[in-house]
Amino acid sequence: MSTNSELIAQQLMGALEAQRIWGNVVVNAVLYGADPKGERDSTTAIQLAINAASLLGGTVLFPPGRYKVTSTIRVKPYVLLKGSDTISDKDYTKGVVFNVYTGENDLNTAAFLLDISSGMAGFTFYYPKQVDPTSSTPTPYGYTIATDLTKGYNIDGVYLENIMLLNSYNGINLETGGRFNLRNIYGQPISTGLYIDRIFDVARAEHIHFWTFYASVGTNLFNWIRQNGRAFDINQCDQITGVDWFAYGYKDGFHFDDAGNGSAWASIFGATCDNTERPCYINKCNFVQFVGGSLITANLDKPSITTGTAIDGEFTFADQQYYGGNTIGAVISSTNGRVIFDNCVFKPDGISIKVIDLVVESTCRVVVNGGIIGSGYRVFGGDSLSIDGVPYLPSSTDVTPGGMMTASNWTRTGGSGSVAQITNGIQIPLSTSTFACTFPIPTGSIRQNMCVLEFDIQDSETHDHFFVMEFCRDDGLNQIAAIIGASNMSISALTHIKAPIWLGEFADSMVMRIYGFTYAGTMNVNITNMKVYAADPAKLTTRQIESVYGRIKPSAVPASQSSFPIGVELGKRIIKYSSGAAPTNGSWVVGDTVVFNPVAGAYSGKKCTVAGSPGTWKGYGLIEA
Template identity: 30%
Template sequence: MNRGLICLIMSACIFTLSGAALAAPSQVSVTDYGARGDGITDDTAAFQSAMNAVKEKGGTVEVPVGNYLIKTHLNIPAYVTLEGIWKIPTAFTQMKGSTLLAVEGAGSETGTPFITLGPNATIKGLTVYYPDQKPDNITPYPWCVACAGGDNSSIIDCLLVNPYQGVDFGTRASGRHYIRGLYGQPLRRGLFVDKCFDIGRIENVHFWPFWNWDEKTGIRDWLWKNGEAFIFGRTDWEYVFNTFVFGYKVGYRFIKTKDGAMNGNLLGLGADASNIAVLVEETQAPGLLFTNGEFVSIAEDHPAEVVVKNTHTGVVQFQNCSYWGSSDQIARVDGAGTVSFNGCNFLGWNRKRNKTPAIELYGGNLLVNGCNFMGDSPQLSLRGKAISATFIGNHANGPLAVTNPAKADLQIGLNTVQKPPAKPKEEAGAIIIDDRDSQPLIRYVGQWLTADAPGAEGDYYLGTHWAFKGNGESRAIFTPDVPKSGRYTVYVYFGPDPGSDHASNEPITIRSAGGTRTVRVDTRPQNNHSAKWVKIGTYRFSAGRKSTITLTNNADGNVLADAIKLIPIH
């Protein structure tokens, strides 16, 4: 063979091999660059070096099992995926699998995010844990994950155990973001979206007590006073699918920023144990389209599943949604926009039994059609600057009570009413006050919840009121109207204990003509005080409403306030 040809072939081979050797890798491990994963060594530089090694043409950086201390923060370059071992969203996996330990920025909400995602960058299969955060002394931190500005940043199958702030896809532009399988217990803010001018997608996000919910630490009350799970600013036709939040002051908040407000498709959203499940300050004209939602508000003062502020000018539509809990009301609607409820179920409002309607309209327009009001309290009141309302084809379990003091344009018709079942029969002459009676017979102070279960086995009549154990701040005050002075035997009704969390020492205080006395009752089922009348004692009562029987939560477990009974002694 010609010597020149041989040399040419050998040169080509050498060039090809050297080019392959010099080509940037597409997949590396953080351990290739010195990461230890022992929870002690600072692995920040190793992570960043590994990601920089694949950033030229894009690639994946693997994070094997380990606890990786990151003393500062990480920047995920464009086209790079940082991937741990998890293939599904996990729960309670701190210090397991691929866990990143975040410590920078304690004491301030502002500062560099723990992870910043470039365009087309992804984190996947990771757990992020803040080891220095304490449930009894919540400390601010900067955002856990944020986008650098640009399109197509993604979060897939990750657990953010306890960040003070979860995901910031709003401070910088975040078009076509994609979040799927994100679990965690963000404390102050969960997910913020703004500046999304092209469709973003969020699905299967679950914000729940994956870190701590021990009421003794105070974290439950802290979250009820401060926590906001989702905050949406300007985003154009956002798709939100199958998301759930538990234990926040606000479940879903919709605001107007300098860039505008949101319109979007919201399917299968849930919010439980909130103060306000859905808070709307503003929307775009195309509106928010809620379908198949489940919303529960029980926490703090004046809980309501939906609150629409007086700043609202857009459209909000709820279709085939369910609302329940021990709320003051289902919806308080204000502003100049339009809100509609179609084919929805309403249960558990008017928890203080003070005739609060399920829905109050203070401004704008309202449509309520084909809905089921599963309670005996008022359904609707039009007040203030209410413009118009339709209330058509609905069903109510109690008397139809729709009022219009605003003299708005109200169209009402084709509604049906179901007569409630008769109350249980008791002894002749017995004085009964049920928890569903109204003032002045029964008055609630502090936080009480309701277990509204018409026909439920064990409750006295159509459910019961109950309260978490506490220090006596929650009181149920029964004031019987005694027809004749004399001696009466007092009974209190206690229903079943499905959660095995009832008090062994629920206090009942009787203030009567003979003075004041407190009796404590073991309400646990093993002591045979479940689902029955319990005799408290015999006392002298004066005629009229001069005596009270008060149940409080100053006990070692949850307490009930279901019904009381006075039987005259002849």
């Protein structure tokens, strides 16, 4: 604790600063009975000091210490509460600390209520009765700092600086707080960090940092925050400017919505989220610019950017980077409005290829200008999408390259035999020597787009074999999409395959290549009725894109069962078994199918009706005895 002379010097310096900026009245909260040792309740004393300063407007000084607060304190118009010039990182024993007991299990009771042109600067807020980080369920409290909505007028001109919300349940609510000025706000609010709504005049907020100041990564409380917490809840506002906003370890990083009063008009520079389930979610917006920063997902299977079904307004992302999701970068599901990506970079984290960078599931207008998206533009959907001024293909547009089912257009390397012409397709010979044949995709015949490859396949023997169909650059590098199979049995029954694939990254130097071999003997593989067309979001869902991406993986099939993954129909696996039994292990989803060798009086196969390991299976296609 400081000496009396040091306290007096500090108070005088603070008083002079407060008189210069805020007003003429300077009072010391301790002189009105506030206890800096935290042994007595200081609520009444602090309110008396505020009342005295409010007579002409002025400053209430708080010497270093810990002040116990048990009920709501009202900061009156033109009064500034002033604590330390700086705040301590995580240390709630230094500087000026409010030990808050107000609002326990009462979300409607705030610890400090702000009035017009009031403010607070240089305080740490600590809740002694909040659970420790080992607990999995926090204790609810009202907001630590909020505007006083009972006044019936807009609480304009609020000022907050150097604030540490160490373990607040709800942090700051600035509803109706036009022209507010926030600077250097830190902490780990558990449920909500900053709530904004009904802001009818230009406001400023810079350097807001919500991080693991209280509950570190891996603790039970941190996990609760990751599943339930929201760092920035942004609703109706009029030309807010934000600078350097950061959130770590929340369910929602930046959440834009309409709470019943309208949506956001805002420009935010340097917005960054890390280890967050939904870094940026747009349910509603008016006009928002997100410039600079990074959005990093906590779950590699989740996108960095998602929207609701009707955002109404326009949202622009500029000069940003998106990391983490190794399947999808952004999913735009809105039926209206516009989303713009200017010079943005979709970058996978720790993998060499991202499945899809951008999914446009509905009719929202989506524009991409410049930037780098993965290893090229991998986009699903596109009826209302344009990239660098070029519209994408409408859904279901046939982009089948001419001559793809003409044998003479295929070039053979290795193995024996040659590609033969059959009705509506080609025949590929396989032997023990690896055989490959390639078809050059004509320049410009396929534009960058997420597509569907559909064809029929049939082989002639039961030899154990390996077979791959892929799209790649003409030098064999940079595989774009592949359908892979391995078998020790026949697929003599004509099998229909439909799989989502990405085409067009190397649209001017791309080939389709088919290759494989047998482990013994020779055999033929017939491929017929092949076509390629632009994917339709209504027929292939996001989940199916995540799980399939044009690959049929033998590893997805239980190794203990003799099987060959032979097809994908709208994202579902079609597996052929020699036995008449359903799978007994492995993970399966509704719609997965097993096909049996035909036996009179038995089922043709079984379908998964309840997902699981191995799930529930029901027979279909009873064959006449």
